[in-house]
Amino acid sequence: MEHEVESLKVELNEKEKLLQEANIQNLTLESRVRELEETITSVNCDINLLQSENIQLRSDGEQNLKLLQENTMQKLILEELFKGLGDSLATVKGNFEMLLLENKQLQLERERVIAEFEKLHQTLTTSNDSLGALNFEFSFSELEQATENFSDLRKIGEGGFGCVYKGFLRNTMVAIKKLHPHSLQDRSQFEQEIVILSKLRHPNLVTLIGACSEASALVYEYLPNGNLEDRLMCTGDTSPLTWQVRTRIIGELCSVLIYLHSTKPYPVLHGDIKPDNILLDANLVSKLSDFGISCILNNSSSNNTFLHHTKNPRGTYQYMDPELFTTGTLTTKSDVYSFGIIVLRLLTRKPPMNIRNVVENALENNQLHLIMDTSAGDWPFVQAKQLAELGLRCTDLPRRHRPDLESQWEVVEPLMKAASLPVPSYFICPIRQEVMRDPHIAADGYSYEAEAIKGWFQNGYNTSPVTNLVLPHLEIFPNHTLHTAIQKWLQQSSLLN
Structure with missing residues (x-):
């Protein structure tokens, strides 16, 4: 009995210890619960605060977005305004520059x-x-x-x-x-x-x-032989002008234009050079006429050249310098252009309109002989080519590329002299345009100065200098009969050195 009581006491003590431990644990748990509750309360406060801040931030963001949209809209409006202002400034600037130009022109x-x-x-x-x-x-x-x-x-x-x-x-x-x-x-x-x-x-x-x-x-x-236009076109059944006469006329016209363009203190511009204004005397010597629209050129301080301003171009369109219609100015190069057209007309007898392109294409395609005026006689091909190139140089565009006629005199004068020589044409070398000293016959049947025809072949040509046709061979033979005739003529003319 006592033993059982003791056991119960021991068990009761153990239960009390367990109860105390449980109470202690319960107090600890309660303390932790309170701490958790405090933490939760604090977290809830933080959450509420964050929610408030988030609401504020969202409100601020919406407001900022609205401001951004408004700023973007204002920026676009300002850009449009600046663009319009720039266009207006450009227009004002253009109008101002135009007014300055008009003022300068006035x-x-x-x-x-x-x-x-x-x-x-x-x-x-x-x-x-x-x-x-x-x-x-x-x-x-x-x-x-x-x-x-x-x-x-x-x-x-x-x-x-x-x-x-x-x-x-x-x-x-x-x-x-x-x-x-x-x-x-x-x-x-x-x-x-x-x-x-x-x-x-x-x-x-x-x-x-x-x-x-x-x-x-x-x-x-x-001047009994009328004007060059009528004679070139054989008006009234007049006889055609020979190539010698045409070459001499080119030289005479070149000479008189050099004279006009070199007068002092200021050059004289004819301004209306055309075949109608070139008259022929009894010996077919040419004389330039009709100075009604001529002018004395003034000096341009901008480039130290002589020119004449005009708002009402006068003359014959086909012979007028094309730059006159774009610049409103005339220079001596305007007369040079007219001279070039006349050279090409005397060579081909073709109308002046587009004649430059016709001759240029013929030269490029080696067909000059096909467009030369055969009524003038047998043009020496070398001489005809030189005249064609002269005409093209003088009609070049723009006008600054055209030569002064004085610089072309070294080309024109020998041609003119050769055409004016009072000697039988078959005594003249078609290449050098001089009396032959050592004539040789080529495959085309024409005689040439030996050195001249050899030089022609050495330069790579295999065509006739007279006909421009391809030669069957490049062999040449001395023309003893012609050589004797030339020597006899030279002795009679006292030209033999």
């Missing part, structure tokens, strides 16, 4: 008008002096008598300037150009022609004999 025009006025005043003064310097001042009655009262039967030419009559005046056959009455432009041309022709002298300039102020008429030497 100043140049003003200076030109003043210069023209002074020049016209000087021309009027000089023309009065020039009338006194002419050989004769004819009366109107004298001209009426010389032309049978300006009869149509005496009329030998007519144009926009007026009419030309053939007359017999003071025992001399003359040509009388009567300008349209009451025309200021024709009166200006009348005075201009007097001023220029009364001061210039050249074998290939038409001679101004006198004038009649009352009739606005000019009296020239009479």
Whole structure:
């Protein structure tokens, strides 16, 4: 019994210990629960705070996004405004530059008008002096008598300037150009022609004999073979001009233009060079005429060249410098262009329109012989090629690429002299254009100076210098018969050294 009581006591003590431990653990757990509750409360506070901050941030973000959108919109609006402002500034700048250009043009025009006025005043003064310097001042009655009262039967030419009559005046056959009455432009041309022709002298300039102020008429030497255009086209069944005459005319025209372009202090520009204004005397010597629209060139300070400004180009379109229509200026190179067209026409007898392209294509395709005017006779091919190249150089575009005619004289003069030699044509070497000393026959049947034809072959040619056709062989043989004839002619002409 006692033993059981003891056991129960021991067990009770153990239970109490366990209960104490359980209480201690319970207190510890309660403490931890309180700590957790405090932590949860703190976390909840933090969460609430974060939620509040998040709400605030979201609100701020939405506001910032709205501000960003507004700023972007304002930026786009400002960009459009700046773009429009830039366009407006560009327009204003363009208008300003245009106004500056117009102002500059007006100043140049003003200076030109003043210069023209002074020049016209000087021309009027000089023309009065020039009338006194002419050989004769004819009366109107004298001209009426010389032309049978300006009869149509005496009329030998007519144009926009007026009419030309053939007359017999003071025992001399003359040509009388009567300008349209009451025309200021024709009166200006009348005075201009007097001023220029009364001061210039050249074998290939038409001679101004006198004038009649009352009739606005000019009296020239009479040239019986008409103008180059009519003779080139064989108007009135006239005989064709030979290649020798055409070559000489090219040389004469080149010579007179060099003279006009080198006058001092200022060059003279003809301005209307065409075959109609080139007259031929009894020996087919050419004389340049019609100086009505000629002018004395002024110096351009910009590039130290001589030029003339015009807003109303006058002349014959096919012979006019193409740059005149784009620049409104004339220079001596404008006359050079007209000269080049005439050279090509004398070579081919083709119309002036597009003649440069025709000749250029023929040269490039080695077909020059196909377009040369056969009515002129047998053109020496070498000489014809030189003339074709001369014409192309003189009609080159732009005008700054054209040569001065003075620099071309070394090409023209030998051709002119060769064409004018009073020797049988078969004595002349077709290549050198000189009397042969050692003639040799080639496969084309023509005779050449031995060194000249050998040089031709050595330069790679296998064609005839005369016909431009391919030769069957390149062998040459001495022409003893021709050599004897040339030696005899040289002795008779006292030309043998």
